[in-house]
Amino acid sequence: MPWLAELQAGEEFNRWISTPPPVAELRTEIEGKLVDIAAGRGHYIVARWAGMPAGYGAAYLTPCRRRAHIEVGVRPDHFHKGIGTAIVDVLIQYKRAAFLERLLAVVDARNKACLTLLRSRGFFEAQPAPRPGLVSLVQDPGN
Numbered sequence: 221m222p223w224l225a226e227l228q229a230g231e232e233f234n235r236w237i238s239t240p241p242p243v244a245e246l247r248t249e250i251e252g253k254l255v256d257i258a259a260g261r262g263h264y265i266v267a268r269w270a271g272m273p274a275g276y277g278a279a280y281l282t283p284c285r286r287r288a289h290i291e292v293g294v295r296p297d298h299f300h301k302g303i304g305t306a307i308v309d310v311l312i313q314y315k316r317a318a319f320l321e322r323l324l325a326v327v328d329a330r331n332k333a334c335l336t337l338l339r340s341r342g343f344f345e346a347q348p349a350p351r352p353g354l355v356s357l358v359q360d361p362g363n
């Protein structure tokens with residue numbers, strides 16, 4: 221998925237995430253994650269807008285397979301159209317269909333867009349962040 225590597229390499233996309241590696245390395249990383257998904261260790265979705273990829277969502281199962289870490293990303297020229305929310309809603313449907321206990325997310329504390337989105341979908345802070353500046357969120361099992 222070349223578009224996905226290009227999306228994840230972009231400055232606007234990474235504002236609250238990290239300095240991305242070069243696109244070629246990102247492609248290798250994404251391919252590795254897709255191998256995991258293909259092996260049944262999670263779920264991956266692509267959101268389309270007017271037929272073109274506009275964002276993605278992923279849920280990676282933890283080793284116990286009862287929880288999943290999620291990622292969500294939207295093309296910056298498609299922000300604020302409800303695509304991120306729609307992606308998270310599909311990941312929540314996956315959680316229910318796969319009988320998972322919880323979805324987990326780690327977000328930069330400055331990433332208001334993501335925090336607002338996830339809180340609107342029932343995510344809350346329930347465990348210590350892996351390091352200062354990050355927020356660790358879980359989605360209530362009842363949701």
Ligand SMILES: CC(C)(COP(=O)(O)OP(=O)(O)OC[C@H]1O[C@@H](n2cnc3c(N)ncnc32)[C@H](O)[C@@H]1OP(=O)(O)O)[C@@H](O)C(=O)NCCC(=O)NCCS
Binds near residue numbers: 236237294295304305
């Ligand atoms: C976080 C992200 C996925 C949101 O995607 P999006 O499609 O723009 O989000 P939506 O249009 O569904 O908006 C959802 C809600 O988030 C909030 N929101 C969106 N952008 C916001 C911003 N810049 N500041 C504050 N709140 C914001 C709003 O409350 C919005 O609801 P509203 O439209 O009813 O006001 C997107 O900004 C993104 O891809 N960011 C870069 C990657 C990233 O940070 N991913 C998260 C880490 S895994």
